[in-house]
Amino acid sequence: MPLSRLKHMKKTTRSNLITFAIVIVFYLVVQILSGAGVTSRSFEGQLVPICAYVMLAISLNLTVGFLGELSLGHAGFMSVGAFSGVLLWTVLGDSVPVYVALPLAFIVGGVVAGIFGVIVGVPVLRLSGDYLAIVTLAFGEIIKNIINACYLGIDENGLHFSMTDATSLGMEPDGKMLINGAMGITGIQKASTFTIGIVLVLITLIVILNMINSRTGRAVMAIRDNEIAAQSVGINLTRYKLTAFVMSAVFAGFAGVLYGLNYSSLVASRFDYNTSIQILVFVVLGGIGSIRGSIIAAALLTVLPEVLRGLQDYRMLIYAIVLIVVMIFNQSPQIVAWRKRIVARFTGKKDEKKGVA
Amino acid sequence: MSLLEVSNLGIAFGGLQAVSKLDMTIEKGHLYGLIGPNGAGKTTVFNMLTGVYRPTEGNIILDGKDITGKSPEAISKAGIARTFQNIRLFNEMSVLDNVKVGMHNQIQYGLWTGILRLPAYREKEHEMNRRAHSLLKIFDLDGEAELKASQLPYGKQRKLEIARALATNPKLLLLDEPAAGMNPNETEELMQTVRSVRDQFGIAILLIEHDMNFVMGICEEITVLDYGRMIAHGDGKAIRNNPKVIAAYLGGD
Numbered sequence: 001m002p003l004s005r006l007k008h009m010k011k012t013t014r015s016n017l018i019t020f021a022i023v024i025v026f027y028l029v030v031q032i033l034s035g036a037g038v039t040s041r042s043f044e045g046q047l048v049p050i051c052a053y054v055m056l057a058i059s060l061n062l063t064v065g066f067l068g069e070l071s072l073g074h075a076g077f078m079s080v081g082a083f084s085g086v087l088l089w090t091v092l093g094d095s096v097p098v099y100v101a102l103p104l105a106f107i108v109g110g111v112v113a114g115i116f117g118v119i120v121g122v123p124v125l126r127l128s129g130d131y132l133a134i135v136t137l138a139f140g141e142i143i144k145n146i147i148n149a150c151y152l153g154i155d156e157n158g159l160h161f162s163m164t165d166a167t168s169l170g171m172e173p174d175g176k177m178l179i180n181g182a183m184g185i186t187g188i189q190k191a192s193t194f195t196i197g198i199v200l201v202l203i204t205l206i207v208i209l210n211m212i213n214s215r216t217g218r219a220v221m222a223i224r225d226n227e228i229a230a231q232s233v234g235i236n237l238t239r240y241k242l243t244a245f246v247m248s249a250v251f252a253g254f255a256g257v258l259y260g261l262n263y264s265s266l267v268a269s270r271f272d273y274n275t276s277i278q279i280l281v282f283v284v285l286g287g288i289g290s291i292r293g294s295i296i297a298a299a300l301l302t303v304l305p306e307v308l309r310g311l312q313d314y315r316m317l318i319y320a321i322v323l324i325v326v327m328i329f330n331q332s333p334q335i336v337a338w339r340k341r342i343v344a345r346f347t348g349k350k351d352e353k354k355g356v357a
Numbered sequence: 358m359s360l361l362e363v364s365n366l367g368i369a370f371g372g373l374q375a376v377s378k379l380d381m382t383i384e385k386g387h388l389y390g391l392i393g394p395n396g397a398g399k400t401t402v403f404n405m406l407t408g409v410y411r412p413t414e415g416n417i418i419l420d421g422k423d424i425t426g427k428s429p430e431a432i433s434k435a436g437i438a439r440t441f442q443n444i445r446l447f448n449e450m451s452v453l454d455n456v457k458v459g460m461h462n463q464i465q466y467g468l469w470t471g472i473l474r475l476p477a478y479r480e481k482e483h484e485m486n487r488r489a490h491s492l493l494k495i496f497d498l499d500g501e502a503e504l505k506a507s508q509l510p511y512g513k514q515r516k517l518e519i520a521r522a523l524a525t526n527p528k529l530l531l532l533d534e535p536a537a538g539m540n541p542n543e544t545e546e547l548m549q550t551v552r553s554v555r556d557q558f559g560i561a562i563l564l565i566e567h568d569m570n571f572v573m574g575i576c577e578e579i580t581v582l583d584y585g586r587m588i589a590h591g592d593g594k595a596i597r598n599n600p601k602v603i604a605a606y607l608g609g610d
């Protein structure tokens with residue numbers, strides 16, 4: 001019996017399987033509903049962003065929940081990933097078959113974001129707490145402003161690059177603009193689909209969950225819980241902090257490519273401070289250190305503003321109230337205790353053995 | 358050759374000479390005590406031995422290798438493990454995982470082996486679990502393997518710290534006040550455990566402790582520190598009758 005086997009599994013394995021099941025069931029339900037023509041157009045438009053935000057929330061949770069460092073620049077990694085991936089996609093264009101160009105775009109996006117992760121991580125991971133948060137915040141803003149000032153074009157003489165304006169590129173008249181400063185990349189051949197998004201979410205889940213439940217993940221969590229003790233058992237702090245941080249950046253890069261290929265144009269101002277905070281809100285609301293929570297929070301909170309569109313001006317008010325209520329429901333000790341009592345009453349199970357604090 | 362040879366060890370924090378001219382020799386498989394009044398510099402000695410502080414003078418030789426001023430990570434690999442006066446467990450991790458983190462450099466596999474769940478992953482995790490459970494059994498923590506470390510009662514947290522230190526497969530184990538906060542029964546039990554750990558693993562143990570029954574009961578040699586200097590050294594009987602020691606503890610002259 002599969003169910004009885006589920007009972008005998010290790011707690012973490014079982015919990016991970018449930019997480020995978022939630023994602024797959026969500027995918028199947030959406031496919032069935034859209035096949036039946038029940039879903040609205042605006043909802044279908046949200047599907048790829050949902051996947052991107054879920055990936056972002058999972059990857060940020062690696063930094064915030066498992067490495068224990070507050071990063072406010074996650075949108076920066078998303079941005080460099082999106083721009084490098086989408087740029088490659090537009091350059092390759094029709095010259096390369098889709099099944100080669102598309103994976104290549106994702107790989108390049110992830111690798112470039114990872115390289116930025118190393119560049120930012122090496123100096124920043126010497127800091128901790130507020131200082132780390134401030135530097136990552138600055139990183140996100142710097143990236144946004146640099147890309148906003150980038151002009152890149154291509155003609156028969158090759159690539160032209162400038163940081164001032166489009167005319168100083170000195171291109172032939174038949175040249176093609178690739179990045180047009182604050183206007184970003186335009187005329188993108190849309191390639192992201194819900195299926196690609198879900199596949200990427202599953203890959204993100206497999207890699208990050210397997211990493212957490214391995215020697216590397218234990219080292220990262222040990223550093224989070226107590227740096228001095230971690231060092232005393234022979235863990236190299238810099239190495240494992242950097243591993244977690246870079247991995248977090250790589251998946252933000254993948255998510256960026258997914259997001260970028262969902263629209264016909266891509267501008268850097270889309271990946272600003274607000275986006276970083278929004279991702280952090282998903283992580284905090286879903287529960288710091290809870291991957292499943294991140295997924296659910298990211299999906300619900302991405303859909304919510306669309307669902308509330310009919311309420312017009314009250315939309316953001318209700319969004320804010322929902323945030324506060326969920327926060328209280330998840331974090332307040334009294335409410336948590338109350339929830340446990342309710343669950344205990346329904347399942348008839350006694351309270352879990354209480355530990356001594 | 359002795360396991361640990363400390364010669365002329367000293368450290369100054371600015372103008373404060375916390376420890377000076379400390380000589381100590383530790384033989385394989387022996388139990389040593391380091392005692393002294395509060396503020397004598399005992400934990401500072403531990404911090405120098407484990408690389409938390411860099412000594413300003415002197416040498417530390419472990420098993421013929423100079424480890425003076427090396428990083429805590431390198432010293433752990435060289436074979437010194439420790440516990441802390443104020444317990445430092447990985448609180449949000451399970452009891453089992455705490456011990457498995459201790460095996461970080463004993464049983465190794467890479468990042469990708471873990472992510473891709475290659476055959477080596479299964480094999481090495483299995484070996485880790487086996488060893489961790491047998492370590493936990495020694496400390497009677499086997500039943501609590503899946504609990505979070507922070508959920509353990511105080512006495513068991515102290516034991517888990519020792520188990521985690523042993524998981525690093527040390528040659529020398531440093532225990533910083535292992536019996537602090539324990540009742541007489543727990544202390545008695547801990548004495549048995551420390552002795553059996555020494556016998557089973559054949560390692561040397563150096564411990565700081567204020568509970569004199571504990572120290573006199575199990576330590577074969579005792580070093581007494583006061584104001585950062587060694588004032589006495591010898592077996593329990595010699596220490597108990599040493600006038601300098603009595604003066605340091607009770608205030609003489």
